[in-house]
Amino acid sequence: MIEGRSFIRKITMAILAVYWAGFWLSFFQNAVPLPAVRPYEAIGPLYHVFNKGLGENAAAIMRMPWFVSSFWLHILCFLITWPLTRMRSTGDLLGTNVEGFRLILVTLLSFLQWGLVIAWIERFQQSQRRSRNRWRVASATAARKISKT
Numbered sequence: 001m002i003e004g005r006s007f008i009r010k011i012t013m014a015i016l017a018v019y020w021a022g023f024w025l026s027f028f029q030n031a032v033p034l035p036a037v038r039p040y041e042a043i044g045p046l047y048h049v050f051n052k053g054l055g056e057n058a059a060a061i062m063r064m065p066w067f068v069s070s071f072w073l074h075i076l077c078f079l080i081t082w083p084l085t086r087m088r089s090t091g092d093l094l095g096t097n098v099e100g101f102r103l104i105l106v107t108l109l110s111f112l113q114w115g116l117v118i119a120w121i122e123r124f125q126q127s128q129r130r131s132r133n134r135w136r137v138a139s140a141t142a143a144r145k146i147s148k149t
Contacts (some may be wrong), residue, residue: 009118014116019073020107023066027103030054049100070106077109089140 031052032045045053071078081102096104 008106012114012118015109023070026066028052037048047099047103048097049103050096063079074110074113077106080109095101
Protein backbone atom coordinates (compact mmCIF):
# COMPACT_ATOMS: atom_id res chain seq x y z
CA MET A 1 0.00 0.00 0.00
CA ILE A 2 2.89 2.39 0.61
CA GLU A 3 3.90 2.19 -3.03
CA GLY A 4 0.38 3.26 -4.08
CA ARG A 5 0.43 6.24 -1.76
CA SER A 6 3.82 7.44 -2.91
CA PHE A 7 2.78 6.90 -6.53
CA ILE A 8 -0.19 9.27 -6.11
CA ARG A 9 2.05 11.84 -4.46
CA LYS A 10 4.70 11.56 -7.19
CA ILE A 11 2.12 11.92 -9.98
CA THR A 12 0.51 14.93 -8.29
CA MET A 13 3.83 16.67 -7.71
CA ALA A 14 4.96 15.92 -11.28
CA ILE A 15 1.74 17.42 -12.68
CA LEU A 16 2.18 20.44 -10.44
CA ALA A 17 5.81 20.88 -11.55
CA VAL A 18 4.76 20.73 -15.22
CA TYR A 19 1.96 23.21 -14.52
CA TRP A 20 4.30 25.74 -12.88
CA ALA A 21 6.95 25.24 -15.56
CA GLY A 22 4.29 26.14 -18.14
CA PHE A 23 3.19 29.11 -16.06
CA TRP A 24 6.69 30.55 -15.73
CA LEU A 25 7.50 29.78 -19.36
CA SER A 26 4.38 31.69 -20.41
CA PHE A 27 5.29 34.49 -18.00
CA PHE A 28 8.78 34.98 -19.40
CA GLN A 29 7.67 34.60 -23.03
CA ASN A 30 5.13 37.40 -22.61
CA ALA A 31 7.24 39.58 -20.30
CA VAL A 32 9.21 42.58 -21.48
CA PRO A 33 12.57 43.78 -20.17
CA LEU A 34 12.21 46.53 -17.61
CA PRO A 35 13.67 49.91 -18.52
CA ALA A 36 16.76 50.94 -16.59
CA VAL A 37 15.11 54.21 -15.53
CA ARG A 38 11.36 54.60 -15.44
CA PRO A 39 9.96 58.12 -15.75
CA TYR A 40 8.16 59.43 -12.70
CA GLU A 41 4.54 58.21 -12.50
CA ALA A 42 4.86 56.23 -15.72
CA ILE A 43 2.73 53.13 -15.96
CA GLY A 44 4.86 50.05 -15.60
CA PRO A 45 4.30 46.32 -15.50
CA LEU A 46 2.41 44.96 -12.50
CA TYR A 47 4.68 41.96 -11.95
CA HIS A 48 8.48 42.32 -12.00
CA VAL A 49 10.43 39.08 -11.80
CA PHE A 50 14.19 39.11 -12.41
CA ASN A 51 14.08 42.34 -14.45
CA LYS A 52 11.22 41.14 -16.63
CA GLY A 53 7.86 42.81 -16.39
CA LEU A 54 4.38 41.57 -17.20
CA GLY A 55 1.00 43.18 -16.92
CA GLU A 56 0.90 46.86 -17.72
CA ASN A 57 -2.84 46.42 -17.91
CA ALA A 58 -3.95 44.52 -14.81
CA ALA A 59 -7.37 43.68 -16.30
CA ALA A 60 -5.76 42.09 -19.36
CA ILE A 61 -3.33 39.98 -17.35
CA MET A 62 -6.17 38.54 -15.30
CA ARG A 63 -7.69 37.15 -18.50
CA MET A 64 -4.59 35.08 -19.31
CA PRO A 65 -5.42 31.38 -18.82
CA TRP A 66 -2.33 30.67 -16.71
CA PHE A 67 -3.13 33.47 -14.28
CA VAL A 68 -6.81 32.60 -14.00
CA SER A 69 -6.11 28.91 -13.41
CA SER A 70 -3.30 29.63 -10.96
CA PHE A 71 -5.61 31.82 -8.91
CA TRP A 72 -8.42 29.27 -8.63
CA LEU A 73 -6.17 26.22 -8.17
CA HIS A 74 -4.08 27.93 -5.52
CA ILE A 75 -6.58 30.32 -3.93
CA LEU A 76 -5.40 29.32 -0.44
CA CYS A 77 -1.84 30.35 -1.32
CA PHE A 78 -3.07 33.67 -2.70
CA LEU A 79 -5.01 34.29 0.53
CA ILE A 80 -1.97 33.45 2.65
CA THR A 81 0.21 35.86 0.67
CA TRP A 82 -2.45 38.60 0.54
CA PRO A 83 -0.80 40.66 3.34
CA LEU A 84 2.20 41.16 1.03
CA THR A 85 0.03 43.33 -1.21
CA ARG A 86 -0.53 45.73 1.69
CA MET A 87 3.19 46.47 2.07
CA ARG A 88 3.13 49.21 -0.58
CA SER A 89 6.82 48.80 -1.19
CA THR A 90 8.11 50.38 -4.39
CA GLY A 91 11.60 48.94 -4.26
CA ASP A 92 12.91 45.95 -6.13
CA LEU A 93 15.19 43.20 -4.92
CA LEU A 94 17.00 41.26 -7.65
CA GLY A 95 14.72 42.94 -10.16
CA THR A 96 11.64 41.54 -8.44
CA ASN A 97 8.92 43.66 -6.86
CA VAL A 98 6.46 42.67 -4.09
CA GLU A 99 3.91 41.27 -6.56
CA GLY A 100 6.66 39.23 -8.24
CA PHE A 101 7.76 37.83 -4.89
CA ARG A 102 4.14 36.98 -4.21
CA LEU A 103 3.99 34.92 -7.43
CA ILE A 104 7.22 33.14 -6.50
CA LEU A 105 5.90 32.48 -2.99
CA VAL A 106 2.58 31.17 -4.36
CA THR A 107 4.55 28.80 -6.58
CA LEU A 108 6.44 27.39 -3.59
CA LEU A 109 3.41 27.31 -1.29
CA SER A 110 1.34 25.46 -3.87
CA PHE A 111 3.62 22.42 -3.53
CA LEU A 112 3.01 22.49 0.23
CA GLN A 113 -0.74 22.99 -0.27
CA TRP A 114 -1.15 20.03 -2.63
CA GLY A 115 1.20 17.90 -0.52
CA LEU A 116 -1.11 18.47 2.45
CA VAL A 117 -4.18 17.71 0.34
CA ILE A 118 -2.63 14.41 -0.80
CA ALA A 119 -1.62 13.58 2.80
CA TRP A 120 -5.20 14.19 3.92
CA ILE A 121 -6.58 11.98 1.14
CA GLU A 122 -4.09 9.22 1.99
CA ARG A 123 -5.02 9.42 5.68
CA PHE A 124 -8.72 9.27 4.82
CA GLN A 125 -8.19 6.22 2.59
CA GLN A 126 -6.13 4.54 5.30
CA SER A 127 -8.84 5.09 7.91
CA GLN A 128 -11.45 3.69 5.50
CA ARG A 129 -9.32 0.56 5.01
CA ARG A 130 -8.92 0.13 8.77
CA SER A 131 -12.65 0.44 9.41
CA ARG A 132 -13.40 -2.11 6.65
CA ASN A 133 -10.86 -4.53 8.15
CA ARG A 134 -12.36 -4.11 11.64
CA TRP A 135 -15.81 -4.85 10.27
CA ARG A 136 -14.51 -7.97 8.48
CA VAL A 137 -12.80 -9.23 11.65
CA ALA A 138 -15.90 -8.55 13.74
CA SER A 139 -18.21 -10.32 11.28
CA ALA A 140 -15.84 -13.29 10.99
CA THR A 141 -15.69 -13.58 14.79
CA ALA A 142 -19.47 -13.43 15.03
CA ALA A 143 -19.82 -16.09 12.31
CA ARG A 144 -17.47 -18.41 14.26
CA LYS A 145 -19.46 -17.94 17.46
CA ILE A 146 -22.71 -18.76 15.65
CA SER A 147 -21.23 -21.85 14.02
CA LYS A 148 -19.93 -23.15 17.36
CA THR A 149 -23.36 -22.99 18.95
